[in-house]
Each structure stands twice: as C-alpha cells, then as structure tokens.
C-alpha cells in the first residue's frame with residue numbers, strides 16, 4: 001500500500017513510559033512526573049463538580065461549536081466569539097492550520113529547537129521546512145524574516161518557547177509582524193501564556209486588528225491542568241477563522257472537555273495561585289544553578305532548561321531511579337541539558353538535592 005512518501009521518514013510520537021510501568025520496573029513506591037509541563041497542582045476544584053453534571057450525556061454528540069465554552073472564553077480573552085477556533089489540544093489547532101494552508105510548493109518557517117509539532121505536521125503536508133536556529137535560546141527573528149518568500153504560508157513563533165522558556169517581547173514581536181508579508185500567516189504559540197509575568201510580554205490579542213495575518217494558539221493543558229481532556233484553541237480575526245474552519249472535524253472537542261475548560265476559565269484565582277507558586281519554584285532552581293554554577297535560560301514558563309555539562313540521558317536515568325521523571329535534552333536538541341517541569345516546593349527541593357548529589361559524585 002502507498003502512503004505519502006514523507007510519512008516514511010517520520011517516527012510516531014514516542015510516549016514516555018507510564019508512571020505505573022516505571023514504578024513496577026524500578027520497584028519504587030512514589031514517582032513524580034515532571035516531564036511534560038503539566039500542572040503539579042492539578043486543575044481547579046470547580047472542574048470536578050462541573051463534570052458530574054455532564055456524566056449522563058455520553059450517548060449524545062458534543063456541541064460542535066462549543067457555544068458555552070466559546071461564550072465564557074471570548075469574554076475572558078477579550079475577543080469576539082467568532083474569533084475563536086477550538087481544537088483537540090492546541091496540537092490539533094496546529095494540525096488544522098497545516099492541513100488548511102500547507103502543500104507541496106509552499107514552505108513554512110520555524111524556530112529550532114522548539115515545539116516539534118510544527119515540523120511534524122508540515123512534513124506530512126509535503127511543505128518545505130525552513131528551520132532557523134535559536135541564538136542563545138532566543139528566536140532569531142531577523143533570520144526568520146530573511147527566509148520568508150512569496151511561497152511562505154506559515155511562520156511559527158513559540159513564546160514562551162518550549163524547551164527554553166524564553167519569550168519574545170512586545171517590541172520585537174511588533175517590528176517582526178510589521179515586516180512579514182500579509183499573505184503569510186504568523187502563528188504565535190502561547191501554550192504557557194498564563195505563567196508569564198514579564199512586563200514586556202505582548203498582549204497579542206490587542207495586535208489582531210492591526211495584523212490580520214496573526215493567529216494565537218493557547219491551551220488548557222498546561223496552567224489550567226486539563227491535559228488529559230485535550231482541549232486548546234486558536235484566536236484570530238473572524239475572516240481567517242472562517243476560512244480555516246472547514247479543516248476542523250465537526251465534533252473535535254468532547255462535551256466533558258468543553259465543560260471542564262469552561263469551569264477552569266471561571267476560576268482565575270486557582271491560576272493566580274499556581275503562577276505565584278511556579279515563580280517561587282523557578283527561584284528555587286535559579287539559586288541552585290547559581291550555587292552550582294550551572295547555565296540555564298531564565299524561564300517564563302513552568303519548566304526550566306538547565307545545562308549540567310554531562311550526558312543528559314545518564315542524568316535522566318539517575319533521577320528516574322530516585323522516582324523523578326524529567327525530560328532529557330538529548331531529543332530536544334540540548335544533549336547536556338535537562339528540561340524539568342517546576343513541581344511543588346517539596347518536589348523541587350528533593351529533585352535539587354538529588355541533582356546536587358549527582359554533581360558531587362561527578363566531581364570526585
């Protein structure tokens with residue numbers, strides 16, 4: 001059987017071992033996963049109460065337009081309802097965009113190392129990939145601009161960037177958008193937006209009127225703590241949303257996911273608490289790095305990329321035996337780094353003590 005030839009060069013996403021598998025294999029009692037930037041505090045307690053209301057609705061299709069969530073989110077995000085598109089995770093919004101806009105003969109510009117799904121989906125659509133290396137962890141926006149031509153359909157920006165945690169400030173973003181041709185879509189992936197505290201992080205929603213080729217993606221998987229429900233969204237001007245909508249499956253987000261997301265948006269005090277605790281957690285890692293003289297990128301997300309100047313896979317294995325699953329930088333383009341999701345204060349302290357122990361042993 002023939003599949004698209006570009007599929008032959010792709011590997012399916014390799015899910016990490018489940019926590020239960022790791023527990024069993026290593027005979028551990030406790031295991032903490034700080035590998036996928038999930039919220040260590042879970043989600044708002046209001047979500048559970050809301051979900052119970054919907055348990056009897058399993059036999060009926062969800063609302064394909066997600067009206068109730070749409071209403072709530074539009075108010076929260078300060079946009080109109082027609083400026084939103086929902087996806088089965090923001091992963092699916094990325095897929096919808098690629099499906100709608102990419103084909104052989106088109107090209108797409110993206111930073112690297114960054115979130116892998118931009119490239120993955122673009123490859124499937126047969127578009128040419130133009131990857132621009134980060135410089136010191138930051139997007140090289142000038143280089144990205146230079147690689148745009150009349151066949152560039154999508155430019156991807158990830159801010160804060162996964163895996164570095166670095167962001168694009170308002171001034172840089174605006175001058176970039178001013179230079180991009182209006183027939184090239186600029187996607188700003190804001191999966192970690194809720195965690196950002198930098199004063200010069202742009203209010204991208206305010207830029208939508210000025211830049212009709214701008215689309216923002218956000219998700220309920222990270223700060224909102226709803227990764228298992230698979231729900232994310234895109235924001236763009238109404239006309240742009242209307243032309244990409246046919247590439248979305250009619251019932252792509254479930255009744256439960258819509259209800260959970262709606263309840264989660266309604267509890268902003270939960271998010272505020274998580275953001276405060278996340279900042280304190282990042283400070284724990286910053287002082288550790290300072291003390292141990294380790295290089296890291298200042299992060300506006302809920303994770304930190306630290307350079308341990310050692311084989312990241314070995315350090316990863318060591319932490320797993322201690323009951324902590326983090327992300328080795330090997331597959332992320334940083335072979336001597338770990339990407340660690342900021343956990344609870346207690347988890348951060350414990351993982352830091354193990355990391356110190358490892359560095360001590362290495363020094364001997």
Ligand SMILES: *Cc1c(COP(=O)(O)O)cnc(C)c1O
Nearest residue numbers: 089090091115162191219221232
């Ligand atoms: C986690 C993540 C996403 C995808 O999240 P979904 O669960 O699919 O909503 C998108 N972009 C970045 C940068 C991420 O880190």
